[in-house]
Amino acid sequence: MAEIDGGHLVARQLKAAGVDTLFGVVAGPMIEVFAGAVREGMTVVGCRHEESAAFMASAWGYVSRKPGVVVAGSGPGMTNTVTSMHVATESAMPLVVLGGSTHGATRSVGGFQEADQVAFAAPGCKSTATVDSTERIAEHVHLALGRAVNGRPGAVYLDFPAQVVGRRIPEEQAGIRAQAPELALPHPDPAAVDRIADLLAGAERPLVLVGKGAAWSDAGPALSKLVSRGIPYVTSPMGRGTIPDDDPHFMNGARSKALSGADAILMVGGRFNWIFGFGRAGRYSPDARIAQIDVCAEEMWSSANVEIGVVADAAVAVAQIDQALGGRALRAAPSWLASLRETCQRNEAGLAPAMADDSVPINPYRLVRDVRDALPREASLSVDGETIMGISRVLLPSHRARSRLNAGTTGCMGTGVPYAMGAKLARPDAPSVAVLGDYAFGAAGMEIETAARVGIPVVFVVANNEGIAGHLLQDHMLPAGAPRIAALLPARYEKMAEMVDGHAESVERPDEIRPALDRALASGRVALVHVRVDPKARRLSGGNYLK
Numbered sequence: 210m211a212e213i214d215g216g217h218l219v220a221r222q223l224k225a226a227g228v229d230t231l232f233g234v235v236a237g238p239m240i241e242v243f244a245g246a247v248r249e250g251m252t253v254v255g256c257r258h259e260e261s262a263a264f265m266a267s268a269w270g271y272v273s274r275k276p277g278v279v280v281a282g283s284g285p286g287m288t289n290t291v292t293s294m295h296v297a298t299e300s301a302m303p304l305v306v307l308g309g310s311t312h313g314a315t316r317s318v319g320g321f322q323e324a325d326q327v328a329f330a331a332p333g334c335k336s337t338a339t340v341d342s343t344e345r346i347a348e349h350v351h352l353a354l355g356r357a358v359n360g361r362p363g364a365v366y367l368d369f370p371a372q373v374v375g376r377r378i379p380e381e382q383a384g385i386r387a388q389a390p391e392l393a394l395p396h397p398d399p400a401a402v403d404r405i406a407d408l409l410a411g412a413e414r415p416l417v418l419v420g421k422g423a424a425w426s427d428a429g430p431a432l433s434k435l436v437s438r439g440i441p442y443v444t445s446p447m448g449r450g451t452i453p454d455d456d457p458h459f460m461n462g463a464r465s466k467a468l469s470g471a472d473a474i475l476m477v478g479g480r481f482n483w484i485f486g487f488g489r490a491g492r493y494s495p496d497a498r499i500a501q502i503d504v505c506a507e508e509m510w511s512s513a514n515v516e517i518g519v520v521a522d523a524a525v526a527v528a529q530i531d532q533a534l535g536g537r538a539l540r541a542a543p544s545w546l547a548s549l550r551e552t553c554q555r556n557e558a559g560l561a562p563a564m565a566d567d568s569v570p571i572n573p574y575r576l577v578r579d580v581r582d583a584l585p586r587e588a589s590l591s592v593d594g595e596t597i598m599g600i601s602r603v604l605l606p607s608h609r610a611r612s613r614l615n616a617g618t619t620g621c622m623g624t625g626v627p628y629a630m631g632a633k634l635a636r637p638d639a640p641s642v643a644v645l646g647d648y649a650f651g652a653a654g655m656e657i658e659t660a661a662r663v664g665i666p667v668v669f670v671v672a673n674n675e676g677i678a679g680h681l682l683q684d685h686m687l688p689a690g691a692p693r694i695a696a697l698l699p700a701r702y703e704k705m706a707e708m709v710d711g712h713a714e715s716v717e718r719p720d721e722i723r724p725a726l727d728r729a730l731a732s733g734r735v736a737l738v739h740v741r742v743d744p745k746a747r748r749l750s751g752g753n754y755l756k
């Protein structure tokens with residue numbers, strides 16, 4: 210009678226559920242899982258750090274709308290994924306962490322790499338479980354995958370004690386769960402749809418807010434249709450591209466004015482947290498009437514005074530609101546759109562001199578302008594850092610849902626490198642570019658070896674301003690004469706691409722930026738474009754453009 214070990218069983222269940230890519234760091238007691246994944250023909254990405262592996266998995270999952278799966282060994286291997294689980298849950302990215310743990314026979318008596326792993330995982334997860342027998346592996350994996358990706362996506366942790374992974378059982382006891390429920394998407398109540406249509410139709414200054422929940426549910430086409438009636442919209446950073454950014458109703462460039470001026474707001478798949486100014490008076494008009502669409506009813510309870518909450522899939526709900534509006538003309542004053550557009554143009558014009566600056570060291574606005582010009586329309590874009598992320602948020606567009614990845618709800622540095630790699634594996638046909646501060650690159654930079662080894666041709670653009678927000682913190686917030694704490698060495702990060710036979714570029718002058726980017730994009734290899742930017746440059750507060 211053929212037998213199968215627990216590790217192979219994990220892989221077989223993943224395959225049965227349509228997960229063909231696995232991330233992780235090989236370690237006991239999970240080596241059988243990696244071996245099983247190879248036997249099952251999965252793409253297995255062996256990473257250099259579990260935190261990065263889990264970030265890669267969550268980006269892969271978010272872009273492909275499947276659960277991203279990462280495997281970590283016991284003790285510190287598993288605890289290295291805790292930040293990534295927290296980030297995935299807060300940023301609503303689907304992640305399943307499979308953590309090996311010490312053998313049951315040595316628990317509580319100082320077992321090797323023993324830790325209370327479920328307790329470490331729990332606060333950052335939607336759910337956690339311990340796999341109690343080899344026979345129940347398939348069921349636990351089936352549950353974890355479903356829970357990570359459904360409802361609001363997030364992290365799920367499964368703990369695998371060593372004795373469960375290594376044990377062999379007869380194949381007919383494997384209990385593979387080949388069938389996943391076919392879920393009908395949650396549809397909105399028609400009466401609520403009519404009320405929202407009335408709200409938008411009767412408003413003088415309507416506004417749509419787009420969060421990454423809208424990206425997740427591919428609400429772009431329905432949203433494009435709705436806003437084309439003459440409604441401006443503002444997105445969260447990762448909601449960018451759900452409607453292509455070159456839509457004339459896109460008003461992130463007049464964000465503060467749009468939020469404070471609107472008299473009716475429809476929030477689609479976003480949360481009234483810090484990213485949207487909590488929905489509080491001050492950022493918003495106290496008289497604004499607010500409607501919200503979300504897959505979670507709890508989300509309607511926030512700092513914002515939400516009048517109408519609809520629990521529904523964003524794409525379905527928006528399409529129905531548009532249908533309910535039918536041939537009705539909106540009452541919105543044309544001057545509302547026009548004044549926001551004018552603010553966008555004025556703010557962008559205010560940045561033009563910095564974008565055209567030819568000085569050395571390079572102005573970061575000039576660098577990001579050239580990245581914008583070189584960036585293919587369909588590219589996946591990941592951005593990480595502080596100064597460079599703020600500038601990129603203003604200048605770099607996105608044109609596709611779930612093509613924009615950044616530090617997200619938790620503002621977590623160290624996501625940029627692995628997110629770009631996960632996105633590339635999920636969408637291999639689209640170029641993947643990461644724009645990174647030197648600190649942000651360094652936080653996960655060793656994964657460049659993973660990219661070279663596995664063959665993940667990402668372009669890393671490192672804006673090296675020699676520090677955390679350049680020299681700003683070092684010079685202005687630390688005592689004079691302090692050792693370099695926030696300021697970093699002017700290191701030559703392109704050497705890290707050379708080290709793995711990747712494509713390396715080093716740029717010191719503005720006119721060298723674009724040719725270097727073009728060569729990197731054409732190289733077909735992992736590439737690092739190292740750009741020396743002015744350590745003293747800060748973000749410009751062009752009107753309300755940057756808030």
Ligand SMILES: Cc1ncc(C[n+]2csc(CCOP(=O)(O)OP(=O)(O)O)c2C)c(N)n1
Pocket residue numbers: 593594595596597598620621622623645646647648649650672674676677678679
């Ligand atoms: C995990 C984590 N650690 C620390 C921070 C605090 N932090 C915010 S921005 C930043 C670094 C920014 O420097 P860099 O990546 O070089 O980008 P720059 O601002 O210089 O463009 C740090 C450490 C954070 N947000 N996340």
